[in-house]
Amino acid sequence: MGAMDAHQHSTTGTGTATADLARQLRARGLRLTPQREQVLSAVRALGHATPEQIGERVPEVDLTTIYRTLELLEEIGLVRHAHLGHGAPSYRPAEDDHVHVVCHTCGKVVDADPSLVDAMAERLHSERGFLLDRSHFTVFGRCRECAEAE
Amino acid sequence: MGAMDAHQHSTTGTGTATADLARQLRARGLRLTPQREQVLSAVRALGHATPEQIGERVPEVDLTTIYRTLELLEEIGLVRHAHLGHGAPSYRPAEDDHVHVVCHTCGKVVDADPSLVDAMAERLHSERGFLLDRSHFTVFGRCRECAEAE
DNA sequence: GTCGTTGCAAAACGTTTGCACACCG
DNA sequence: CGGTGTGCAAACGTTTTGCAACGAC
Secondary structure (H helix, E strand, O other): OOOOOOOOOOOOOOOOHHHHHHHHHHHOOOOOOHHHHHHHHHHHHHOOEOHHHHHHHOOOOOHHHHHHHHHHHHHHOOEEEEOOOOOOOEEEEOOOOOEEEEEOOOOOEEEEOHHHHHHHHHHHHHHHOOEEOOOOOEEEEEOHHHHHOO | OOOOOOOOOOOOOOOOHHHHHHHHHHHOOOOOOHHHHHHHHHHHHHOOEOHHHHHHHOOOOOHHHHHHHHHHHHHHOOEEEEOOOOOOOEEEEOOOOOEEEEEOOOOOEEEEOHHHHHHHHHHHHHHHOOEEOOOOOEEEEEOHHHHHOO
């Protein structure tokens, strides 16, 4: 089991996940390996995952390789990461474009619409010429439940 | 050298930094120690600092104590921390209320006005009852200089 | 004198590096 | 076959923990 995961993320329009990967790698003179397919597949299946969680799902791939692969996949533009707390970063498919909202008290993570930061992005751009990276972005605070429980 | 730092942060209105600290500690049955005064003093003097940088400024205090003290000072509400990059967190006096804007490319950190996030805070609150913590907040992206250099 | 607090040593945690072998193209 | 990619082991930077001694109140 394991060879047949058919996540139909409509990435670049044409082609499956692996085809995207192969294309991007070839364009840079890099190689398509089973490990790279497996790690990308795991990220797509998990949605949000730390390097360690990915390692648990693909035990046959060494953790070192997972770190190196995630870095590569991020350069290629197939995955992204964000820091959702004090621990390890969380990786996800690049197509999942959203802003993370994390409760300091209960640790719950909610995905919010990227448009949430549009006003801020606009202001940073016009006032400072700063281009905000919406994906690498976490908002902390207290969720309704935790606020009420206090 | 060292004993005379007179940072007149108008904290709770009355009293000096140490008086604030002593009051807050006593209210919880905790003790005012030289180490706690020194660490708070260092944070106020440095403005932004990692635990290690604080340790360099107050070498007679053990790093372990610095970690424990920063945690305590944050609970008490006298300091705050934010994550400005992949490394160690940065601590600052609680009175310094601002939002951090960090360039991914050159690493430069700019302090922005807290009102920058007001629209987002308002929306999160009305739509989800979420109370945003403005101080623990970092915005990543690319600054004008780095964007132009590309 | 009590009990909160400290320093030291060691462990834990997440990540990176060096190197010989494996295998994609 | 050549050079990229992998696994293993070890180093690394940061933070936490356990414990005996210390000192604020």
